Each structure stands twice: as C-alpha cells, then as structure tokens.
Amino acid sequence: MTWTDEEIRDDGFDDWLDAVAADEGYHLECPDGHASLPPRLVCPDCGATDLSEAPLADAGEVVTHTTVHVGTGAFDDQTPYVVAIAEFDGVRITGLVRGVDPDDVDVGAPVEVTVGENPATGDRVVVHRAR
Numbered sequence: 001m002t003w004t005d006e007e008i009r010d011d012g013f014d015d016w017l018d019a020v021a022a023d024e025g026y027h028l029e030c031p032d033g034h035a036s037l038p039p040r041l042v043c044p045d046c047g048a049t050d051l052s053e054a055p056l057a058d059a060g061e062v063v064t065h066t067t068v069h070v071g072t073g074a075f076d077d078q079t080p081y082v083v084a085i086a087e088f089d090g091v092r093i094t095g096l097v098r099g100v101d102p103d104d105v106d107v108g109a110p111v112e113v114t115v116g117e118n119p120a121t122g123d124r125v126v127v128h129r130a131r
C-alpha cells in the first residue's frame with residue numbers, strides 16, 4: 001500500500017463535496033484512464049487499485065434526467081424537481097438540476113457541478129447548475 005492509496009482511503013464523499021464546493025472538484029482515474037468518483041479504492045471498470053486524482057472538467061452535459069413529481073422524505077416539499085446524470089469529460093455524476101425550469105431540462109444541456117443544500121434538512125447535495 002502506498003501513501004497515495006492511504007490518502008484516497010481517507011477521502012470520503014464529504015471531502016469530495018468540500019472540493020467541489022471550493023471549485024476544486026476532482027475524480028479518480030486508474031492507469032487505464034477509467035474515471036470514477038470518490039470514495040473508491042478500486043477502479044469499477046478494471047479493478048486497478050492505484051487510483052490517482054484528476055481535475056474534474058468545468059463543463060458537463062446532461063446525459064439522462066427524470067422529473068420527480070412525488071417526493072419522498074426529505075425532498076417531500078420540493079417537487080417537481082429534476083434528477084440528472086451529467087457527464088464531465090467521461091465522468092458521470094448524479095445530482096439535482098437547479099437554475100432551470102424542470103420542463104426545460106434536455107439531454108445535452110450544459111451544466112456545471114456545484115454543491116447545494118436541501119432546505120428541508122440542511123444536508124449538502126450535488127447540484128447540476130444550468131450554465
């Protein structure tokens with residue numbers, strides 16, 4: 001085990017949110033170039049264990065999205081809202097879409113990843129903000 005592995009092991013999802021909030025988002029990359037998000041110790045594509053950090057692309061685009069009309073639990077009073085998977089230079093990130101009318105979210109729409117808050121709980125959430 002190398003020091004690099006140790007550092008990644010300590011990088012939880014909250015650390016990743018901190019980095020995204022500071023505009024220093026990153027992803028993990030294995031020697032074959034497969035991208036994944038922390039926390040992870042093993043490449044989900046090939047099983048490589050020597051993952052390194054690489055900067056996240058500034059701009060992404062919506063790959064797929066769904067509008068939620070009936071919320072559950074913490075998101076109960078925020079419907080309708082859109083959950084989308086956006087791709088940032090090969091890195092796929094799931095988040096809430098904000099800054100655009102739910103009806104206007106389309107595949108291919110440009111977004112940037114930020115960190116927002118669930119007003120009902122105060123929890124931090126991944127947000128894809130329309131560019």
Ligand SMILES: [Zn+2]
Pocket residue numbers: 030031032033034043044045046047048
């Ligand atoms: Zn890999």
